[in-house]
Amino acid sequence: MIIGISGMISSGKSTLTTNLVKKFDNSEMLLEFNENDEVFNTFLRWFYEQKENLTIGFQTYIIENHSSIFVKKISEFHEKNKKNKVKGHFFLDRFSLEHYIFAKINLAHKEEKYMRAYDLAFKELITESELPDLAIFLDLNFETFKKRFFKRDRSVETDNWEKNKNYFETLYKNYKSIFIQLCKDYNLKYEIIDTNNLTEEQVQKEAEKIINYYASKNETNN
Template sequence: MFAEGYIGIAGTIGVGKSTLTTDLARALNFEPILEEVDGNPYLDSFYSDMKGYGTMMQVWLLNHRFRQHREFVTRISLGKIRGVVQDRTIWEDTIFARMLNAHPDKIISDLDYNTYLDLFDNMVLRELVFPQLLIYLDIKPETAITRIHSRGRAMEQSITLDYLTALMKNYEQFIQEMEGAGVRVLRLDWENFRSVSDVARLVHEYSLKPSSFTKWVRPLRRAPVTIKPVAANVNV
């Protein structure tokens, strides 16, 4: 139900997940599992036709992360690697799919969204294991948008403060549901970056705490926090 040696890094767009993933993996002698921002074949099409490609975008992400997850869990179980630190877990994908469905323009239709959730249930809830520890990086929306603008990715420049505010409220709900399922969650205030040695110390401390697995969860089953009718954004 839990995979020893599997640490997930969760947090909103622009919080600094990739940097911590790389640094923490090096400190723990684990392997970093990073998001492949440039590897999604639907990304450009999605931004030119969101309603036309929104569903397939999320299905591609789900399938990609599912394959990635099974591969690294197998490698851990066979002793080929000590463990992994993953930049955004597969459970977080449901946050973005739900928000696209709740968008005033229905980027993902109700029919497509329910089909997506059925696929998620069959693939993820039946097959995959939770991380040994989920690290949640918490920042203010204003800080996130400043960091987004600083890193200068062209595809992210349309992200609004309203969107990030809604996204972060949905993340808080997601974290509460994961905690309710018994997943160990380490919440870190990431307004100011902390040293990787400090985070590694906390990881060791939290990993020794007993887990209390109670149930599989499909995160964000309740009504999501919606946003004003502006351009939608994807989980990058």
């Protein structure tokens, strides 16, 4: 299965995705972005520094970059899995559809034509083949988000917290509801894990139960 690990910034997606790849044989993952992606990191820094007139360029770069890498990686993954008796899963650390959430929030202050333009690009670039068979949403409250946000200590984020506090609050307030609506619009299966009082190990156990349940259903249907 293609499985999207979803959720707000600092919800634990990357940690869970990495651990699940280790747990399930012959599985692979695609991170949301490469830590050494100079273009992404520059855009991100400019975004948090609130440079003007870069929002739609940043959002378009993200979906174009993620989409092109996904197509290559998933093709390689399917080819390798043909040779394995035990079929692995392909995990996505946030999948392409979720970037629509950021665009909707980030372009809200712009003229409507910008969101219309992004909509057109999004619908052309994101195809059904990129959507996961299952999405697991890691839910958390705002205080937990803030605690984890500062704990992971990415300077580009924490150094600009006060400048972007309203943005993070707005993103948090809308993220889950827009995610659920997108899943309904695109007919995606999704499950939600409340991570607030769970350890990383407990979150992983919950995710494993969900994955095994859907995997067994797929085998039965096939």
